[in-house]
Amino acid sequence: MPITDGVERLGVLRTVADGDDDATRDALRAVASVVAFSLLSKRDFKVSNARLIRSAPMSVAAEMQWHLTPPSAFAGRRTTIAAVSEPAYEVGGDAFDYAVSDDVLHLSMFDAMGHDARAGLTADMAVATCRNARPESAGDRLPRAVAGR
Numbered sequence: 001m002p003i004t005d006g007v008e009r010l011g012v013l014r015t016v017a018d019g020d021d022d023a024t025r026d027a028l029r030a031v032a033s034v035v036a037f038s039l040l041s042k043r044d045f046k047v048s049n050a051r052l053i054r055s056a057p058m059s060v061a062a063e064m065q066w067h068l069t070p071p072s073a074f075a076g077r078r079t080t081i082a083a084v085s086e087p088a089y090e091v092g093g094d095a096f097d098y099a100v101s102d103d104v105l106h107l108s109m110f111d112a113m114g115h116d117a118r119a120g121l122t123a124d125m126a127v128a129t130c131r132n133a134r135p136e137s138a139g140d141r142l143p144r145a146v147a148g149r
Helices: 022-042 048-054 060-068 119-132
Strands: 002-005 009-010 073-076 080-082 094-101 106-113
Touching: 002 022, 009 022, 009 073, 048 094, 060 094, 094 119, 106 119
Parallel strands: none
Antiparallel strands: 002 009, 073 080, 094 106
16 A cells, blocks of 8 residues: 555555455555654654665755755645655755645745755755745735845
8 A cells, every 4th residue: 555645655555454345445545644644743853764765875955955845746636746856965055845825836946056055054045935925925926025126
């Protein structure tokens, strides 16, 4: 049974069941949903999860970016988004962000030039500024200070 958070694939749950009917599949989906919730609630706080997932050491700048980055996939009623940052372990000044509000999609991409902590901090500040501006903006227009006017 796939373990997902929306459309983000987290893993696979292997099970053995006596039946293969709709009720059994529904029960297994519910179990997979609880497992997904448990994984997501612990993902950022357990070092063992990072050890299992990572295939190489991660720079400090990349660590900052990954903790600020939204899920790499999202699906809503009328919108599907998929994004990825590469190289994953050296990313520092590259970032993306998105949010859906009613029928407006806010999509932002940033390149702060570089892969060091300075670039990571600059990109983090840009993402936080855009997130802060969303509730303050009228519709899909950014406030003048953010738009650079």
